[in-house]
Amino acid sequence: MIPLSWYLFLSLILFTIGVLGVLIRRNAIVIFMCIELMLNSVNLALVGFSSYIGNEIGQMLVFFVLVVAAAEVSVGLAIIIAIFRNRLTVNIDEINLLKW
Amino acid sequence: MSLFDVAFYVLAFITVGSAIVVVSSRNIIYSAFALLFTFFGVAGLYVLLNADFIAVTQVLIYVGGILVLIIFGVMLTTKVFDVPVKTETLHVGPAIVVTGAIMGTLFGVILKTKWFDILNVQWDGTTKKIGERLMTDFLLPFEVASVVLLVALLGAVIIARRERVKS
Numbered sequence: 001m002i003p004l005s006w007y008l009f010l011s012l013i014l015f016t017i018g019v020l021g022v023l024i025r026r027n028a029i030v031i032f033m034c035i036e037l038m039l040n041s042v043n044l045a046l047v048g049f050s051s052y053i054g055n056e057i058g059q060m061l062v063f064f065v066l067v068v069a070a071a072e073v074s075v076g077l078a079i080i081i082a083i084f085r086n087r088l089t090v091n092i093d094e095i096n097l098l099k100w
Numbered sequence: 101m102s103l104f105d106v107a108f109y110v111l112a113f114i115t116v117g118s119a120i121v122v123v124s125s126r127n128i129i130y131s132a133f134a135l136l137f138t139f140f141g142v143a144g145l146y147v148l149l150n151a152d153f154i155a156v157t158q159v160l161i162y163v164g165g166i167l168v169l170i171i172f173g174v175m176l177t178t179k180v181f182d183v184p185v186k187t188e189t190l191h192v193g194p195a196i197v198v199t200g201a202i203m204g205t206l207f208g209v210i211l212k213t214k215w216f217d218i219l220n221v222q223w224d225g226t227t228k229k230i231g232e233r234l235m236t237d238f239l240l241p242f243e244v245a246s247v248v249l250l251v252a253l254l255g256a257v258i259i260a261r262r263e264r265v266k267s
Contacts, residue, residue, distance in 0.1 A: 071252035
């Protein structure tokens with residue numbers, strides 16, 4: 001039987017990989033993928049808790065996280081495409097017009 | 101070691117390995133396809149955790165929706181000749197320090213906390229329970245989520261649409 005903490009460690013590793021990706025990658029779309037990784041790791045932890053505690057509310061939360069992830073990725077990609085049309089780049093170091 | 105444990109190890113290996121490929125691959129197309137295996141691995145872990153509804157939703161929404169959207173984004177923002185597909189990394193040193201701090205903190209929390217390892221309820225399908233919750237306790241968040249999706253849909257169309265030149 002796999003203890004709950006193993007699922008949590010797996011979730012921790014996924015979350016850390018996501019944070020590392022957001023910090024070191026400069027392509028906006030790769031950063032999006034890493035955000036999806038972090039959301040997935042949190043979902044995994046929530047489902048783990050929900051399953052081991054025998055209560056389905058954790059899975060309800062995962063459902064709402066999925067909704068927010070879908071909204072986030074659609075609007076975010078629209079913004080990236082709009083930026084690419086104007087600047088011809090998705091490198092976030094070159095998109096610094098609003099940077100003070 | 102039971103078959104259940106073997107399945108967990110295999111799925112965990114697939115998930116973490118492909119997540120590393122997502123972050124480390126120089127080619128953005130490889131990253132997008134490695135993300136596919138990460139999503140499938142997480143869906144398999146949901147199956148192991150008796151979360152059937154969430155596993156199917158994961159495959160439908162993440163693999164069928166979000167990943168396809170991301171691949172479209174890759175194709176639309178990568179010009180074949182001018183902008184190279186490859187992307188570079190930078191600030192690796194400070195990033196590893198920050199990431200290590202986060203990882204150490206969470207690792208300590210997980211190790212120090214006494215988790216409830218005894219309760220592992222065997223469920224016979226969660227879809228009915230989730231549906232009942234959605235229509236009773238979580239009715240307002242459910243409706244708000246639908247409004248959020250509608251607004252995101254409209255916003256994405258308006259932002260991504262090419263502006264018409266006014267003559």
